[in-house]
Amino acid sequence: MTQAFKIPQSVLVVIHTPARDVLLIERADVPDFWQSVTGSKDDPAEDYRSTAAREVLEETGIDCRAGSALAGALVDWQLENVYEIYPRWRHRYAPGVTRNTEHLFGLTVPPATPVRLDPREHRAWRWLPWREAALACFSPSNAEAILMLPHLTCQEGATP
Numbered sequence: 001m002t003q004a005f006k007i008p009q010s011v012l013v014v015i016h017t018p019a020r021d022v023l024l025i026e027r028a029d030v031p032d033f034w035q036s037v038t039g040s041k042d043d044p045a046e047d048y049r050s051t052a053a054r055e056v057l058e059e060t061g062i063d064c065r066a067g068s069a070l071a072g073a074l075v076d077w078q079l080e081n082v083y084e085i086y087p088r089w090r091h092r093y094a095p096g097v098t099r100n101t102e103h104l105f106g107l108t109v110p111p112a113t114p115v116r117l118d119p120r121e122h123r124a125w126r127w128l129p130w131r132e133a134a135l136a137c138f139s140p141s142n143a144e145a146i147l148m149l150p151h152l153t154c155q156e157g158a159t160p
Contacts, residue, residue: 005092005093005094005097006040006092006093007040007041007044008040008093008097008100008101009040009041009044009048009100009101009103010038010040010051010100010101010102010103011037011038011039011048011051011055011102011103011104011105012036012037012038012102012103012104012105012141012145013036013037013038013052013055013056013074013104013105013106013107014036014104014105014106014107014145014149015037015056015060015062015107015109016106016107016108016130016153017108017109017110017111017113017127018108018110018111019111020130020150020153021111021127021128021130021133022036022127022128022129022130022133022134022146022149023036023037023109023115023125023126023127024036024125024126024127024128024133024136024137025037025059025115025117025122025124025125026122026125027121027123028119028120028122028123030138032138033138034136034137034138035137035142036145036146037052037055037056037059037060038055038102039051039054039055039058039059040100042054048076048103048105049074049076049105051103052074052105052107053065053071053074056074058118058121059117059118059121059122060115060116060117060125061114061116061117062107062109062113062114062115070107070109073109074105074107075105075106075107075152076103076104076105077104077105077106077145077148079103079104079145079148080103080104081101081102081104081145082100082101082102083099083100083102085098085099085100102141104145106149106152106153108153130146130147130149130150131147133146134146134147
């Protein structure tokens with residue numbers, strides 16, 4: 001049996017309300033590791049938008065796939081981060097892979113949008129104002145993406 005390694009191409013999806021409250025989810029395997037939705041492509045040919053919609057559904061139960069009511073609310077921010085994979089997770093990737101490319105998206109959802117976690121991946125969720133959410137993130141690239149939220153949502157037509 002061959003081991004299926006993770007593809008070092010992933011998405012980060014900042015889920016937020018129009019008031020810029022941000023959804024953070026806590027990893028089940030690392031206490032106090034709060035983050036936005038993240039996940040790798042399942043196949044190299046999978047496009048980033050499909051990866052983002054799939055991961056949002058798997059991790060939060062929020063449906064933003066093509067044809068859903070929130071499909072148009074998933075916005076490709078046209079930004080990428082390339083970062084060093086934390087040593088504790090490198091075993092998931094092919095030997096020698098040490099860097100990951102992360103493509104950024106935003107998803108605007110109505111206030112009080114229900115969240116349903118997969119308990120194998122995450123154990124808690126919370127909505128925080130964007131500045132507090134950035135401070136609560138474990139990942140520096142996640143915090144930076146949240147801090148860009150006011151600028152990026154203004155470009156989408158929201159008020160500053």
